[in-house]
Amino acid sequence: MTQPTAADLALRLPSLRLLTDAGDLEHYGRDWTRRWTPAPLAIALPSSIEEVQGVVRWANEHGVAVVPSGGRTGLSGGAVAAHGELVLSLERMNRVLGFDAVDRTLTVQPGIALEAVHAAAREHDLVYPVDFAARGSCSIGGNIATNAGGIRVIRYGNTREWIAGLKVVAGNGELLDLNRGLIKNSSGYDLRQLMIGSEGTLGIVVEATLRLTDPPPSSQVMLLALPDMDALMRVFALFRAQLSLQAFEFFTDVALKHVLEHGAQRALDGDHPYYVVTEFEAPDERAQEAALAAFEQGVEQGLISDGVLAQSDAQAAALWRLREGITESLAPHKPYKNDISVRIGAVPAFLHEIQSLLAREYPHIEVVWFGHIGDGNLHINVLKPESLADADFIAQCEHVTKLLAATLQRQGGSISAEHGIGLVKRPYLESTRSAAEIALMRGVKGVFDPNGILNPGKVFP
Ligand code: MLT
Ligand code: ZN
Structure with missing residues (x-):
């Protein structure tokens, strides 16, 4: 044939x-x-x-x-x-199809960029709150396919929380109209949720109805410098107890070095091993005083070495650039990316275990840590040394990811917090999902895509 x-x-x-x-x-x-x-x-x-x-x-x-x-x-x-x-x-399917003021939903085609969704919501004085650095280039269909997370998960959750309805074309070409914008729907399995995060292996999103919400109260952005790794989660606990956090993101001095080399502006003097960018709701003087009090408490307890509170939108954007510019600044170094998560309570022990694992396995390779620490989600990017051939570098990274996966398995964590399994993490799915779960997932795949034509080779080991 x-x-x-x-x-x-x-x-x-x-x-x-x-x-x-x-x-x-x-x-x-x-x-x-x-x-x-x-x-x-x-x-x-x-x-x-x-x-x-x-x-x-x-x-x-x-x-x-x-x-x-x-x-x-x-x-x-x-x-x-x-x-x-x-x-x-x-x-080409990138239009806003409609806005419903009563339901507060926006119906869009899948190819629309996340940034355009944000703008469309703002036209109606509402927000679509999922957000991350690739907002200008990524599309909502891809966000749904990966259940994208990002920088405001701590406040608003993942993409999954914001999808009120989905039209999907399954593997036999059939069109499914899932949940139709309903808030309450207890009529059996929620196939909409099954589609979200399925990475294009069960169906193709052709239309999405997104929930919108009120704009958050005005907020402030602070950059903190921390003396050691242990301070990270202690400062998080301190700030979360006293403030309404919109974001709590960390990065290391190594990440800072790259982002500064890439054009971002230094915001604090001195060398510090860890940094946090946090955004919190600060609608009135009381909330602003609470933030300063939390900061001072952190300093007194030896958890915070220095900090700066943005005094303007431009300064807030410059602080955010220190965190959001990391991915772009690392791209020329062909990073091998790990995107893992553990329960928030397990983060401190996990950090220590992984730090010694990485120091042992990669003594001469640059490893960049950053991410959504308030969600238990760490991005561990390993940079390729120029002297190492691509294939040798990948082989070494895969060896370390295997060790990382074993640690995650012991701790009940996940090998992919928000990027998806795709091809890169396919060999490690078993560290996160049991054999019984994977067998069920394969069964589900067979139901929606009987001939296995949708994104074959992705997700499954
Ligand atoms: C980010 O949060 O900036 C990206 O998800 C992480 C990455 O580039 O590894
Ligand atoms: Zn991320």
């Missing part, structure tokens, strides 16, 4: 936009991981739900693998097409 080609798909759907130029295949076949060589069959750019269904039906009939594609800002290889897959890019 001959292999189906892009020309066959064009014959079936003459009005579908299809790209096959080498430059396009390269551009759409990779995500931010940059580890795999893109080699897709073609890029399909549907402009309607019906066209998505047409593409999926064709792929299903011919056994062609489909990689759903949004902003491709993913860090786990979930949107990589390296084995002749058809990339189904949702980028």
